[in-house]
Amino acid sequence: MALMRRISHFLLLCLVFLSYNSHALANKWPAGSSTRFYEFKVQTTKVKKLCKSKDIVTVNGMFPGPVVYAQEDDRVIVKVTNESPHNATIHWHGVRQRLSCWSDGPSYITQCPIQAGQTFTYEFTLVQQKGTLLWHAHISWLRATVHGAIVIYPKTGAPYPFPYPYEEHVIVLGEYWYKDVVELEGKVLASGGGPPPADAYLINGHPGPMYNCSANDVYTLDVVPGKTYLLRIINAALNMEHFFGIANHKLTIVEADGEYTKPFMVDQIMITPGQTTNVLVTADQPIGKYSMAMGAYMSARNVSFQNISAVAYFQYAGATTNSVSLAARLPSFNDNLAVKSHMDSLRSLNPHDVPLEIDDNLFFTIGLNVQRCHSSKPNKSCQAPNNGVFAASMNNISFVRPKVSLLQAYYNKIHGYFSADFPGVPLKAYDFVNGAPNNIPNNTQSMIGTRVKVIEYGSRVQLILQDTGTVSTENHPIHLHGYSFYVVGYGSGNYNPRTASLNLVDPPYMNTIGVPVGGWAAIRFTADNPGVWFMHCHLEIHTSWGLSMAFIVKNGEGVLETLPHPPADLPTC
Ligand code: C2O
Numbered sequence: 001m002a003l004m005r006r007i008s009h010f011l012l013l014c015l016v017f018l019s020y021n022s023h024a025l026a027n028k029w030p031a032g033s034s035t036r037f038y039e040f041k042v043q044t045t046k047v048k049k050l051c052k053s054k055d056i057v058t059v060n061g062m063f064p065g066p067v068v069y070a071q072e073d074d075r076v077i078v079k080v081t082n083e084s085p086h087n088a089t090i091h092w093h094g095v096r097q098r099l100s101c102w103s104d105g106p107s108y109i110t111q112c113p114i115q116a117g118q119t120f121t122y123e124f125t126l127v128q129q130k131g132t133l134l135w136h137a138h139i140s141w142l143r144a145t146v147h148g149a150i151v152i153y154p155k156t157g158a159p160y161p162f163p164y165p166y167e168e169h170v171i172v173l174g175e176y177w178y179k180d181v182v183e184l185e186g187k188v189l190a191s192g193g194g195p196p197p198a199d200a201y202l203i204n205g206h207p208g209p210m211y212n213c214s215a216n217d218v219y220t221l222d223v224v225p226g227k228t229y230l231l232r233i234i235n236a237a238l239n240m241e242h243f244f245g246i247a248n249h250k251l252t253i254v255e256a257d258g259e260y261t262k263p264f265m266v267d268q269i270m271i272t273p274g275q276t277t278n279v280l281v282t283a284d285q286p287i288g289k290y291s292m293a294m295g296a297y298m299s300a301r302n303v304s305f306q307n308i309s310a311v312a313y314f315q316y317a318g319a320t321t322n323s324v325s326l327a328a329r330l331p332s333f334n335d336n337l338a339v340k341s342h343m344d345s346l347r348s349l350n351p352h353d354v355p356l357e358i359d360d361n362l363f364f365t366i367g368l369n370v371q372r373c374h375s376s377k378p379n380k381s382c383q384a385p386n387n388g389v390f391a392a393s394m395n396n397i398s399f400v401r402p403k404v405s406l407l408q409a410y411y412n413k414i415h416g417y418f419s420a421d422f423p424g425v426p427l428k429a430y431d432f433v434n435g436a437p438n439n440i441p442n443n444t445q446s447m448i449g450t451r452v453k454v455i456e457y458g459s460r461v462q463l464i465l466q467d468t469g470t471v472s473t474e475n476h477p478i479h480l481h482g483y484s485f486y487v488v489g490y491g492s493g494n495y496n497p498r499t500a501s502l503n504l505v506d507p508p509y510m511n512t513i514g515v516p517v518g519g520w521a522a523i524r525f526t527a528d529n530p531g532v533w534f535m536h537c538h539l540e541i542h543t544s545w546g547l548s549m550a551f552i553v554k555n556g557e558g559v560l561e562t563l564p565h566p567p568a569d570l571p572t573c
Contacts, residue, residue, distance in 0.1 A: 038068055083116075483529060500522065
């Protein structure tokens with residue numbers, strides 16, 4: 001009997017061990033949903049990049065941070081200890097947080113920050129979720145270095161809807177500054193002007209040979225001729241959108257934002273911060289060393305940005321290592337057509353519940369503003385055009401972060417931290433793309449406030465996101481927490497319900513949408529997850545300037561439609 005018990009104990013241990021280490025192949029995962037435990041230590045780490053050493057904030061000393069591996073429907077538990085001197089939170093970007101809004105992570109929206117020396121344990125279930133997502137810090141600009149991949153394998157026995165790749169690789173795109181990013185945010189906001197360009201772009205933490213003093217800091221992906229690879233590409237950059245491509249190789253897009261798409265072959269992808277794109281690539285070219293490049297997509301006018309690409313190598317076994325056979329060619333930085341053709345190619349593989357009827361018909365403008373200067377030192381603190389101060393807004397309201405988290409204020413019915421009057425449509429209609437609010441030319445100002453939009457449980461929402469040209473038109477990557485949404489339409493110019501054509505058949509199901517420059521996008525979702533859900537531009541400087549708002553989705557009926565109580569260790573402000 002004792003022996004039997006010991007044997008079964010041993011078998012159990014083997015299983016646990018297996019479930020922790022068999023990341024490489026999905027079809028080796030044990031049956032049934034399980035719990036995955038991770039420990040994240042947010043800490044200060046020394047790195048040397050571009051010939052200079054500096055301290056950055058990382059998770060577990062890794063940059064990019066550790067990959068969170070799991071399987072569809074798994075429970076994920078991450079104990080986050082903040083050993084850094086900064087306040088911190090972690091957001092699980094693209095995780096829909098079914099009835100677990102408390103673990104979503106945006107600071108001052110769903111939680112107060114985890115203070116230095118404190119711990120908070122995030123817990124959520126990956127309900128009907130698989131694919132590539134990302135986690136990142138959601139406070140100040142810490143996300144620049146505190147980020148990593150989430151890889152969710154399908155359920156055991158559920159194959160990929162494409163030929164099984166020979167290998168899978170995570171490709172994390174980032175931006176790097178010599179300066180401390182937390183200080184940098186403070187300085188940029190105090191200046192009233194725009195942010196400086198990144199000093200380099202990074203592919204899996206490596207800038208590649210094109211920058212000063214970076215010749216040997218290159219990521220290399222070794223490939224076997226004839227084999228097909230799945231690349232899980234994540235854009236974790238802070239303030240820029242990017243093109244990504246591999247010289248002479250076609251990419252077949254098979255997944256976007258953790259949802260399968262109809263396969264589509266492209267020369268390069270456009271990927272915004274917060275988006276994830278899975279592509280298949282076959283090593284079907286003559287044996288060689290090909291460059292993989294990440295370059296700028298900048299659709300706004302008069303913005304300085306880093307226009308040198310990060311380069312990595314896609315290197316065939318048997319290639320001579322010291323010469324690059326071919327350099328990757330990317331579209332030019334303002335190639336809006338290349339972006340449109342990428343968008344046109346995105347179609348859901350299995351759309352299941354595209355809302356056909358609409359209960360809440362919303363229309364939000366998105367864009368930049370310039371506020372009047374109120375400083376006595378305009379040269380120092382009003383460096384936006386016309387001696388103004390940059391801001392950004394939705395429906396011309398610049399979001400102001402509250403002093404306690406919205407979710408805590410809402411849940412505990414503490415008044416005074418927000419108002420529930422975020423307008424469902426702009427307060428004044430005007431020519432959004434070509435005009436200025438209030439129809440007064442040169443009046444580029446926004447209102448400020450902490451306003452939320454309250455939505456009934458189960459409401460079917462359509463939201464038109466409309467870019468404005470108040471300062472400059474620009475492609476803004478808008479991210480919604482707590483949901484994926486169907487991108488049912490998009491176009492250029494002002495949205496016109498009479499001429500807009502919508503795709504209700506196979507629209508892509510995403511969590512971040514690059515709204516076309518000087519154009520609009522229409523998204524739909526069913527508000528069936530109660531909580532407070534942040535929506536914002538994933539260009540971090542625009543969030544700093546107020547390009548955000550929050551939805552409150554009310555509880556429905558019964559426990560399955562009600563947000564549970566907060567966890568006991570939820571940080572206080
Ligand atoms: Cu990826 Cu609110 O962020």
